[in-house]
Amino acid sequence: MLRQTIAITLLSLRSVPERWGPSLVIIVGLAGVVAVFTALLAMAEGFQATLKSTGREDVALVLRGGSSAELNSGLPRDQATLIKQAPGVRHGGDGQPLASAEMIVIAELLKAGEKTGSNITVRGVEPAAFALRPQLKIVDGRSFQPGLRELIAGRGVTQQFEGARLGETLRMRGSDWTVVGVFESGDANESELWADVEVAQTTFNRRGFSAVRLQLDDASALQQVKDALTADPRLIVDVESEQQYYSGQTRQFRQTIGMLAGVVTLIMALGATFAALNTMYAAVGTRAREIATLRAIGFSGTPVVISVMIESLVLALAGGVIGALLAYLLFNNMAVSTLGANFSQVVFQFKVTPALVRSGLLIAIAIGMFGGLLPALRAARLPVTTALRAA
Amino acid sequence: MTRTGFVFANLLRKKTRTVLTLLSVVTAFLLFGLLQAVNVMFSAGADFVGATRLVTQARVSFTQSLPMRLLPEVEAIPGVARVMWQQWFGAVWQENTQLIFFAADPGRLHSVYPEYVMPDQQWRAFEETRTGMIVGRNLAKQYGWHIGDKVPIASNIFPQKDGSKAWIFDLVGIYDGKDEEWQRNTNVGYINYAYFDEANQFGSGFAGTFILRLADPDQAQQIAKTIDARFENSPDETKTQTEKDFNIGFFKQIGDIGLIVRWILFAVFFTLLLVVGNTIAQSVRERIPELAILKTLGFTDGNVLSFVLAEAAVMCVIGGLLGLGLATMIGIVIGGGGNFPLAVDRQVWITGVLAIVGLSLAVGLLPALRASRLSIVDALAGR
Amino acid sequence: MVRVSNVYKSYVRGKQTVEVLHGLSLEIPKGDFVALMGPSGSGKTTLLNLIGGLDQPTSGEILVGGQRIDQLSGGQLARWRARNVGFVFQFYNLMPVLTAERNIELPLLLTGLSAAQRRKSVAVALEVVGLTDRARHKPRELSGGQEQRVAIARALVSDPTILICDEPTGDLDRKTADEILGLVQVLNRDHGKTIVMVTHDPKAAEFARRTLHLEKGQLLEQAAA
Numbered sequence: 001m002l003r004q005t006i007a008i009t010l011l012s013l014r015s016v017p018e019r020w021g022p023s024l025v026i027i028v029g030l031a032g033v034v035a036v037f038t039a040l041l042a043m044a045e046g047f048q049a050t051l052k053s054t055g056r057e058d059v060a061l062v063l064r065g066g067s068s069a070e071l072n073s074g075l076p077r078d079q080a081t082l083i084k085q086a087p088g089v090r091h092g093g094d095g096q097p098l099a100s101a102e103m104i105v106i107a108e109l110l111k112a113g114e115k116t117g118s119n120i121t122v123r124g125v126e127p128a129a130f131a132l133r134p135q136l137k138i139v140d141g142r143s144f145q146p147g148l149r150e151l152i153a154g155r156g157v158t159q160q161f162e163g164a165r166l167g168e169t170l171r172m173r174g175s176d177w178t179v180v181g182v183f184e185s186g187d188a189n190e191s192e193l194w195a196d197v198e199v200a201q202t203t204f205n206r207r208g209f210s211a212v213r214l215q216l217d218d219a220s221a222l223q224q225v226k227d228a229l230t231a232d233p234r235l236i237v238d239v240e241s242e243q244q245y246y247s248g249q250t251r252q253f254r255q256t257i258g259m260l261a262g263v264v265t266l267i268m269a270l271g272a273t274f275a276a277l278n279t280m281y282a283a284v285g286t287r288a289r290e291i292a293t294l295r296a297i298g299f300s301g302t303p304v305v306i307s308v309m310i311e312s313l314v315l316a317l318a319g320g321v322i323g324a325l326l327a328y329l330l331f332n333n334m335a336v337s338t339l340g341a342n343f344s345q346v347v348f349q350f351k352v353t354p355a356l357v358r359s360g361l362l363i364a365i366a367i368g369m370f371g372g373l374l375p376a377l378r379a380a381r382l383p384v385t386t387a388l389r390a391a
Numbered sequence: 392m393t394r395t396g397f398v399f400a401n402l403l404r405k406k407t408r409t410v411l412t413l414l415s416v417v418t419a420f421l422l423f424g425l426l427q428a429v430n431v432m433f434s435a436g437a438d439f440v441g442a443t444r445l446v447t448q449a450r451v452s453f454t455q456s457l458p459m460r461l462l463p464e465v466e467a468i469p470g471v472a473r474v475m476w477q478q479w480f481g482a483v484w485q486e487n488t489q490l491i492f493f494a495a496d497p498g499r500l501h502s503v504y505p506e507y508v509m510p511d512q513q514w515r516a517f518e519e520t521r522t523g524m525i526v527g528r529n530l531a532k533q534y535g536w537h538i539g540d541k542v543p544i545a546s547n548i549f550p551q552k553d554g555s556k557a558w559i560f561d562l563v564g565i566y567d568g569k570d571e572e573w574q575r576n577t578n579v580g581y582i583n584y585a586y587f588d589e590a591n592q593f594g595s596g597f598a599g600t601f602i603l604r605l606a607d608p609d610q611a612q613q614i615a616k617t618i619d620a621r622f623e624n625s626p627d628e629t630k631t632q633t634e635k636d637f638n639i640g641f642f643k644q645i646g647d648i649g650l651i652v653r654w655i656l657f658a659v660f661f662t663l664l665l666v667v668g669n670t671i672a673q674s675v676r677e678r679i680p681e682l683a684i685l686k687t688l689g690f691t692d693g694n695v696l697s698f699v700l701a702e703a704a705v706m707c708v709i710g711g712l713l714g715l716g717l718a719t720m721i722g723i724v725i726g727g728g729g730n731f732p733l734a735v736d737r738q739v740w741i742t743g744v745l746a747i748v749g750l751s752l753a754v755g756l757l758p759a760l761r762a763s764r765l766s767i768v769d770a771l772a773g774r
Numbered sequence: 775m776v777r778v779s780n781v782y783k784s785y786v787r788g789k790q791t792v793e794v795l796h797g798l799s800l801e802i803p804k805g806d807f808v809a810l811m812g813p814s815g816s817g818k819t820t821l822l823n824l825i826g827g828l829d830q831p832t833s834g835e836i837l838v839g840g841q842r843i844d845q846l847s848g849g850q851l852a853r854w855r856a857r858n859v860g861f862v863f864q865f866y867n868l869m870p871v872l873t874a875e876r877n878i879e880l881p882l883l884l885t886g887l888s889a890a891q892r893r894k895s896v897a898v899a900l901e902v903v904g905l906t907d908r909a910r911h912k913p914r915e916l917s918g919g920q921e922q923r924v925a926i927a928r929a930l931v932s933d934p935t936i937l938i939c940d941e942p943t944g945d946l947d948r949k950t951a952d953e954i955l956g957l958v959q960v961l962n963r964d965h966g967k968t969i970v971m972v973t974h975d976p977k978a979a980e981f982a983r984r985t986l987h988l989e990k991g992q993l994l995e996q997a998a999a
Contacts, residue, residue: 021669028665032658039654066556071454072481072548074593106452108630116640119452173450174624205626236554260429264422264655271418271659275666278411282673285405392876394883400871680866687828688881688928689856691849767828771863772819 004303008294009310012287016311019286022279023315029272030319030367031326034360036268038327040261041359042350044254047338050348051250054187055242059132060214060225065236069249070104076208079235083212086228088221092131098215100129103197105204106344107172109161111337118337119344120157120164121192122172124200132213136189141166141181146196149203152181154190156347160337164193175203188246188340191347213242249340269367276371280312284379291379301380308376309369316368320361327360328352398701404674409706412670416710416750417717419663423656423746424718427739430652443608444503445615446637447601450628453637454479456597457627464621465601470614472606475499478599480582481548484534492544492580493599494587497525503604506569513538513564521586525564527577536562544580549591558582602634660750668754671703675758682762683770696763703755711747715740775936775968776802776825781834783820783991794820795991797834804935807962807969809979812988818972819940821988825970826859826938827851839935856884860929860967864941867925868913875900875909878928885932899927902965903957919950926957930967937961939971943978955981 016023055061062083067073075083084099092098103124108117123129127146130136144150153164164170170177170193177195184190201207216222219241226239240248284291291304331350340346392400402409447465449455456478466474475495482492497517501507509525517523524544526536536542540562550556560582568574588595605611615631622629632640675682682695690698715735722735783795794817802808810818823829824836827843830851836844839858846854868877875896882892900906903923913921922942929937939958943951959981961967971982979985987994 021672025662025665025669029662032662036655036658040651066545066547066550068483068487068547106454108450108452116636119454174626174628263425267418267422267425268659271415271422271663274411274414274418275662278408278415278666278670281407281411392872392879392883393889396876397872397880397883400869400876404871681869684861684863684866684869685880686852687826687855687861689852689854689884691852693849694852768823771828771866 001300001303004299005306008299008303008307012283012307012311013314015287016315019283022282025279026276026312026315026368026371027319027322029275030316030364031323033265033268033272033367034320034323034364035326036323037261037265037363038324038352038356038360039331039350040257040264041356042327042331042352043336044257044261045353045356046348046351047253047257047340047346048250049351050346051188051246051340052243054185054189055244055246057219057241057243058216058221059242060216060222060239061242061245062212062214062229063210063238065238067238070102070210071106073210074208075101075210075212075237079237080209080212082232082235083229083237084214086214086225088217088224088228089214090217092128098128098131100126100132100213101197101209102126102129102211102213103200103206103208104210105172105200105206107170107193109157109163109170111161118161119339120161121344122151122200123192123194124197125194126197129194129213132215133185133189135187136183136185138181138183141179143181144194144196145180147199148196149175149177149199150180150195151177152183152194153179154192154194154347155182155184156190156335156337157193158182159335160345160347173204188346188348191337191340191345253338253340265363269363273367273371276312276316276367277374279315280308280372280375281378283311284308284375288379288382292382305376305380308379309372312372312376313365313368316364316371317361320364320368323364324352324357324360328357394698395701398698398705401674401678401698402702402705408670408674412667413706413710413713415663415666416707417714419659420711420714420743420747421717421721422659422714423743424715424735424739425721426652426656427742428718428722428735431736431738443605444634445603445605445611445618445631446634447603447618447629447631448637449600450619450630453600456599457601457629459596459598461601461622461627461629462598465603465618468614468617468621470606470610471603473499473502473604475503475602475604476584476598476600477581477602478584478587478597479548480544480587481546482580483545483547490530490544490580491578492524492582494584495581496584497523497581500581503602506573507566508569509564509566513566516563517581517583520561520563521583522559522561523563524560524580524582525566526562526580528565528567528574529577530580531562531565536565538562538565544582549587549593551590552592554592660746663750664753667703667706667750668757671699671706671754672758674702675699675762679762679765679770682765683767686765686767687771692763696759699759699762700751700755703759704751707747707751707754711743711750715743775804775806775839776800776970777835777837778821778825779835779837781821781824781831781836783817783824783829784832793991795824795831798991798993800986800993802968802970804968805962805966807959807981807983808971809982809985810970810972810988811974811976811979811985814974815990816988817991818988822938822940822970822972825936826861827855856881856932858934858936860926860932860934860937862922862925862929862937862939862942864944867928868921870913873910873912874905874916874924874927877913877924878931881928881932895931896927899931902930902961903927917950918946919953922946922954923957926954926961930961935968937967937969939969941973942971943973943975948977951975951978 063070063073064075080101084097089097089099105122106119107122109120110117138152144152151170158165164179166179166182168179170179214225216225222241229235229237229239294304295301332352334350335347337345337347449457462474465471477493477495480492480494482490484490497514501514513525517525541559542562543557543559545556546558551558566577568577605614611633618631619629685695719735778798778800781795781798782793784791784793798821810822812818824831825838831844835842841854843851843854878896878899879892882895900909903926905920905923905927908916908920916924943954946954955978958969962969973979
């Protein structure tokens with residue numbers, strides 16, 4: 001049985017080049033399906049990865065109650081001070097709590113080649129903000145000097161937008177700010193511009209903060225901080241870990257892209273299945289005589305079925321691999337930006353992960369199997385005499 | 392039988408093959424219809440607002456509220472017919488559904504947006520009811536609100552003076568749009584500005600963004616420049632653009648959806664070309680002797696060309712129309728909800744039909760030419 | 775009816791030019807039934823194709839029914855064929871996707887006849903070949919002989935003056951072949967059709983009025999039937 005199968009399979013595979021037209025149909029069709037599937041989900045993966053790695057589990061983010069985003073939140077100065085005193089917050093070498101009160105303002109920058117501007121987050125920070133984000137490093141220039149209208153720009157901003165490169169001046173609210181440094185952090189922070197919070201407050205005429213970040217003793221201290229702050233009658237706040245916050249922010253985008261990818265892939269897969277069936281029926285048809293002769297000689301039906309399915313699988317897999325490769329070469333690590341938290345842009349990269357490639361190839365295999373099954377069964381069941389007579 | 396009948400008879404030659412090819416075309420155009428609708432929604436969806444209004448926002452960001460004290464200066468600008476303001480309310484329905492709500496002055500809203508159609512009596516009720524609100528028809532339908540309902544809307548930005556984020560409004564009016572496009576965009580709610588101004592904890596005087604109705608739309612760019620020049624270097628720098636540009640700019644930030652859609656459709660149609668083209672080419676190859684016989688009977692080269700082209704066209708037209716039709720139906724089902732006005736409308740159909748024609752030619756022309764040029768003598772002799 | 779004058783025909787096959795007919799001349803009067811015989815490669819099918827207007831001579835004149843068909847363009851030839859010639863071949867005669875009556879109707883699509891008129895002509899043609907009860911059958915449901923009858927009916931349906939047959943019985947058994955040839959004879963005797971038939975079967979040639987022999991692109995003596 002096995003020998004028969006191998007013999008027939010090799011025979012049919014060898015003849016594929018003769019039928020290169022229809023065979024190409026399967027390969028190209030599946031390459032398309034897998035490429036589109038992989039590209040779309042790589043976008044979702046990349047976005048999620050960027051935002052996920054931005055948040056830490058042992059840092060608590062405190063916002064005004066019911067705000068849902070830093071942009072909507074506002075905490076007066078005295079409340080911010082109170083929040084920093086919460087139990088469960090680690091203290092620094094100087095005995096002060098490791099906490100950073102921060103203020104969000106939105107600026108507008110032009111994306112290269114666009115005429116309408118995009119919103120960029122400008123974050124006013126206290127010195128502790130750097131300690132709370134050890135992954136953040138200044139890679140070019142220097143950090144801003146407190147008291148001056150200076151900015152440091154995230155790598156993502158300098159790559160995707162104009163007007164915020166090292167040495168350039170940005171005009172905000174009637175005042176000029178100079179970019180004195182560029183930083184990298186490998187996460188969503190790279191999509192921001194940072195400045196001294198006090199200078200920002202005076203320039204933009206704001207008195208409070210948007211959020212307070214607290215370094216926890218450890219991840220389990222979150223509940224302790226939460227309980228303490230929500231119990232305090234002077235405060236109305238929401239407390240969650242940074243991780244939870246950023247996760248929540250991406251949910252909308254992930255859902256939308258997920259749905260889009262799902263629908264598009266489903267429809268394309270359907271179309272590819274029809275195309276595969278078409279090709280395999282044709283393949284079986286042109287070889288009806290050949291198959292019937294084999295069976296007349298004495299090969300049984302099953303090896304024929306298997307050989308047809310293998311042919312279909314091989315073609316489909318070839319297409320799938322090409323598609324995944326295309327997606328990887330064209331899109332992997334390509335940087336794009338979209339509307340993220342705070343109604344401003346988040347720069348992220350497409351990420352073609354091994355898991356994604358695996359899923360794509362599984363889809364190809366499924367289509368290949370289904371595309372080969374029905375024609376294969378037809379080939380096996382065709383009465384030998386009919387097949388021998390057919391032209 | 393007619394010539395058309397002959398074309399169809401030939402299509403039914405290998406039923407399975409024809410059906411599968413047809414289904415491939417259907418799925419391709421189904422995708423085309425849906426994706427194009429999405430594309431249109433994100434790019435050209437802003438067109439319908441026209442150019443009669445300008446939007447003046449804080450230059451730094453539209454999320455920053457402009458102060459009311461700018462109003463007299465804006466009104467005084469020549470060419471400005473009427474000014475309204477609207478403050479983003481940060482409305483939340485039932486825990487976590489974000490809604491589009493603004494605090495606005497009823498009279499001014501009515502005057503600046505004549506495209507909103509609502510009975511006079513409801514406009515009056517809106518003006519007279521302090522805690523009143525009006526919503527668009529789509530919004531009301533989506534959540535089952537009726538006139539007279541007391542609707543609890545929370546704000547994730549503005550608490551009331553007592554600190555609570557929960558607000559309640561009386562639904563006193565439901566507005567509709569003046570035409571099909573405006574009717575699709577009835578997803579916004581408005582609350583009475585006077586009440587909001589007085590009752591919110593952060594204080595009064597937040598105007599949000601100003602919307603200006605112009606006396607002469609052609610003056611739009613000039614007036615926009617004038618306004619921004621007036622407030623330059625002040626603590627309240629402005630950015631003024633036409634309503635259309637404002638909407639486009641917003642959508643553009645979500646990303647180059649157009650590009651993504653174009654890439655996907657390119658992949659789809661390339662494959663489709665291959666699939667259908669292969670089918671037609673194959674079926675022509677099989678029928679060379681028959682086509683030769685047709686020529687012996689007296690059918691000209693041109694006749695044979697049109698037969699093959701017609702076959703390709705029938706496949707593409709039927710499949711394409713079915714696919715677009717399916718997309719339209721799905722669009723209606725999805726678009727029933729107010730927030731995702733996905734409409735496979737006239738614009739999409741026009742591009743769709745063009746694509747059908749293009750596809751028919753692309754897959755049919757080469758095989759048709761080959762068929763028309765075959766030599767009778769060679770074909771009959773089996774060469 | 776048919777006058778072939780000093781006709782030469784050559785083909786280009788790859789790099790070689792092959793001359794198949796060398797200055798051939800013949801005459802076929804109206805109402806004649808001629809059998810063309812000769813070994814393979816003698817050019818008999820080529821000559822048939824030229825008379826039927828399926829191909830053009832390299833040089834020489836061909837007059838059919840008073841028309842110089844060697845001077846017609848491709849499109850004109852097609853139109854001429856539709857009105858004046860009926861063909862019967864050895865293989866591939868019928869469209870497998872059409873029923874017998876629709877196969878017969880095909881040539882009529884080139885005329886301006888209404889559907890009703892077309893149906894009538896088809897019925898008459900079916901009657902002549904004796905297949906009225908098989909009208910709705912598809913070719914695969916017919917025997918070889920029946921298929922050829924349908925082919926003959928189709929060749930007749932637009933009432934052509936000349937019938938061209940290329941080995942019409944080559945694929946049939948003896949008995950059926952005789953039936954078909956008998957039918958062809960009837961068409962010649964009773965309906966006055968001029969018939970030119972190529973065959974390699976001497977028994978088939980006996981049905982014709984006279985036989986012409988070709989060898990290496992030239993006519994040998996004529997032999998009366």
